[in-house]
Each structure stands twice: as C-alpha cells, then as structure tokens.
Amino acid sequence: MLAYSSTGAMLRLLLISVVVLCTAPRHAISQELSPRAYWPAPTGTQIMTIGYAFTTGDIIPDPSLPVTGFDSDINAVKIGYLRTLELFGRSSNLQVELPYANGRSSVAGPDDIQIQRDYKGQGDITTTLSINLLGAPAMDAGDFAALRESPRPILGASLKVVAPTGRYDADRLLNVGANRWAAKAELGYMQVLTSKWLLESQAGLWLFADNDDFLGARKEQDPIASVQFHLVRRFSPGFWGSINTSLYRGGRSRVAGVKLDDLQRDMKVGATLAFPVARGHVVRVGYNTGSINDDGETFHELSLAYSRLF
Numbered sequence: 001m002l003a004y005s006s007t008g009a010m011l012r013l014l015l016i017s018v019v020v021l022c023t024a025p026r027h028a029i030s031q032e033l034s035p036r037a038y039w040p041a042p043t044g045t046q047i048m049t050i051g052y053a054f055t056t057g058d059i060i061p062d063p064s065l066p067v068t069g070f071d072s073d074i075n076a077v078k079i080g081y082l083r084t085l086e087l088f089g090r091s092s093n094l095q096v097e098l099p100y101a102n103g104r105s106s107v108a109g110p111d112d113i114q115i116q117r118d119y120k121g122q123g124d125i126t127t128t129l130s131i132n133l134l135g136a137p138a139m140d141a142g143d144f145a146a147l148r149e150s151p152r153p154i155l156g157a158s159l160k161v162v163a164p165t166g167r168y169d170a171d172r173l174l175n176v177g178a179n180r181w182a183a184k185a186e187l188g189y190m191q192v193l194t195s196k197w198l199l200e201s202q203a204g205l206w207l208f209a210d211n212d213d214f215l216g217a218r219k220e221q222d223p224i225a226s227v228q229f230h231l232v233r234r235f236s237p238g239f240w241g242s243i244n245t246s247l248y249r250g251g252r253s254r255v256a257g258v259k260l261d262d263l264q265r266d267m268k269v270g271a272t273l274a275f276p277v278a279r280g281h282v283v284r285v286g287y288n289t290g291s292i293n294d295d296g297e298t299f300h301e302l303s304l305a306y307s308r309l310f
Contacts, residue, residue, distance in 0.1 A: 033288060035200060035230035035242040035272050038156030038188040040091040040136040041084045042144045046310040049080040051284075057299030072299075074103030076123075086138035092131040099123035099166075101176045121167030121176045130158035135190075148237060151192050160184040170213040180219075181209040200230040200242075206250075217256035224250035224264065238276035244288070245269045266290065270301075280309040 055074045080097040102120035135154035139147065166177020186204035193199055204226050211219040226248040234240045251264040270288030277283055286303040 033228060033230075033244040033246055033268060033270055033272075033286075034202070035232060035244055036240070037158070037202065038130065038132055038136075038154055038190060038200070040132055040139065040144065040147070040154070041093075042141045043084055043086050043091065043138050045084040047080075047082040047307050048310075049078075049082070049305055049307040051078045051080070051303060051305035052076070053078070053301055053303040055299060055301040059299040059301075070105045070107045072103055072105040074101055074105075076101045076103075087131050089137055090131050090133065091136045091138050092129070095126075095128045095130075097126045097128075099126075105174055117172065117174045119167075119172075119174060119176055122165070123176050124162050124164060124166040124178055126160060126162050128158055128160040130156055132156040151190075151195070151198065153192060154188075154190040156188045156190075158184075158186045158188070160186070171215070173215060178211065179213060180211040183207050196234050198230075198232040198234065200228075200232060202226075202228040204228075214255060219253060219255050221253040222250055224248055238282055239274065241271070241273045243269075243271050282307045282309065 053076045055076070056072065058070055059072050059074065076099055078097055078099045080095060082093055082095040085092040085094055100120075100122055104116065104118050106116040133155045135152050136147070136156075137143075160183065162178070162182040164177060164179050164181060166175070168175045168177040168179040170179075184204050184206045186202055188200065188202040191199045191201075206224040206226070208221040208223070226246060228244065228246040230242045230244045232240055232242040245267060247267045249263070249265040251262070253260050253262055268288055268290035270286060272284060272286040274282055274284040284303075284305045284307070286301075288301045288303075290299050
C-alpha cells in the first residue's frame with residue numbers, strides 16, 4: 001500500500017523519492033473536454049445525467065499531482081444535475097456534479113520497488129455557473145427552436161468551483177479527493193461555419209488553493225492555462241458529433257517550499273457522439289486519448305453517459 005507514517009522514516013523517504021523522481025509533467029485537471037458547453041436551452045430546462053468512464057494508462061484520480069509513470073485502471077461514475085436559468089436577461093446554466101471512483105494504480109519506485117495503491121470513494125463535488133454573454137438571450141421553446149434552425153455566434157463565460165469534499169487520507173499519496181479548493185474561469189465562443197457545422201473554442205485558467213496536509217507538508221500549485229477546440233456536426237435535433245482537442249500549460253508545484261521541476265504541458269484529443277433514444281432521453285459516447293509531454297506516457301478513456309431532460 002502507498003502510505004506515509006510519521007514513525008516510518010524509510011517509508012517517508014521512499015514516498016518523497018517517488019514524488020521527486022517522477023516529476024515529469026503529466027495529464028492535468030485542465031484536460032476535461034466539453035463540447036457544446038455554451039449551447040443554450042429554454043429557461044427552466046432540467047437535465048439529470050449519469051455517466052461512466054473507464055480510464056487506463058498514465059493517469060491517477062487527482063491528475064494535477066506532480067507525478068508520472070503510473071499504470072492505472074480507473075472506473076468512475078458521475079451524477080450530475082443541470083438547470084437553465086435567466087440571469088440579467090441572458091440564458092445561463094447551474095450545474096452540480098458528484099463523482100465516485102474505484103481504481104488501482106502502480107508505479108516503480110527507487111530500486112524497482114513496485115508501489116501499488118487501491119482506492120475508491122466519493123470524489124470532490126463540482127459546481128459550475130455559466131452565462132451566455134452574446135448571441136443567446138434567455139429564451140422559451142419557440143425562441144430555442146428558431147435558434148436551432150438558424151444558429152448564430154455565441155459568446156459565453158463560466159466559473160467552475162471544485163470543493164474538497166472527496167475522500168482523502170492524509171497519509172497517502174494517491175486519493176480520490178484533492179483536499180483543496182480549485183476554480184476555473186473560462187470564456188467560450190461558438191462560430192457558425194454552416195447550418196450544420198460549428199466551431200467552438202474555449203480558453204480557461206485553473207487556480208488552486210493549497211493542500212495543507214500533503215504527506216505532512218504543504219502542497220502549492222501555480223495556475224494552469226488551457227484552450228479547447230471542438231468541430232461540431234449537427235445531424236438533427238439532439239443528434240450531433242464532434243472532434244475535440246485541448247492544450248494546457250502551467251501547474252508547477254511546490255512541496256514543503258521546494259519547487260519541483262514539474263511544469264505541465266501537452267494535449268488531449270478525442271471524439272464525442274450524442275444521440276436521442278426517445279423524447280427527452282439522450283445517450284452520449286466518447287473516446288479521449290492524451291500524450292504526456294515527451295516521455296512516451298499516454299492514457300485512454302472511454303465514456304458513456306445517459307441524460308434525461310425535463
């Protein structure tokens with residue numbers, strides 16, 4: 001088990017060695033791909049979503065940790081609720097998401113000692129408030145139908161807040177929860193190419209509070225900047241597909257005041273397909289893969305989600 005004990009000096013030394021030796025940049029929290037994040041809906045719409053994702057490769061539950069070289073298999077379930085609102089006459093969304101993860105990660109430590117960690121539990125609750133600034137005022141069903149028939153450019157903004165509510169063991173390196181607050185501010189723009197093709201772009205900045213109990217020390221992390229691009233093809237109402245990519249940079253961290261050489265920078269690509277199975281019922285499938293800088297580490301993710309619209 002991957003653990004830390006204040007009475008175990010050798011084990012503490014081993015853990016710190018893993019952190020320091022495995023500080024090659026890796027997949028970051030900023031890598032979540034979210035096509036159609038600013039596409040509006042009629043005011044008062046409610047959406048319940050349950051999603052499942054299987055991720056394998058160089059990935060861990062808190063992907064902002066400054067470590068790499070892990071071989072993981074992670075099963076994750078996420079339950080979400082979204083409601084459309086009217087703010088200042090604009091279409092807006094309030095979304096709450098609760099994740100649960102169950103997985104296993106292993107890494108080769110000093111002298112080829114294999115360190116393995118099994119974990120499961122509730123993750124950190126995420127709340128997102130978004131508002132469309134241009135192109136999408138608050139609308140009823142008729143206005144939305146007109147927008148769907150003749151889409152127009154939309155500019156939106158959002159604020160995502162991650163609360164430290166997930167399971168966290170202070171004496172372990174890998175946890176489902178991150179034990180710190182985090183927030184992401186983002187701008188998104190949707191450009192109409194044709195009546196069926198849309199190009200979406202998003203630019204965001206993650207900010208992190210300190211984790212004051214990271215193996216008995218304080219962990220600090222610099223902001224992470226990210227951009228996303230989505231080429232979306234609309235087939236029919238509720239039926240669409242997209243090709244997605246994202247890039248990110250930043251996140252250099254400090255543990256106990258020591259700056260680590262762990263600047264994170266790389267990219268993620270994937271594809272998404274969403275289709276209605278009945279009125280008010282939508283299924284979405286996706287595949288994502290990412291590269292971890294120049295060290296040859298990669299990860300792969302398959303996802304499936306079901307949404308019920310009210």
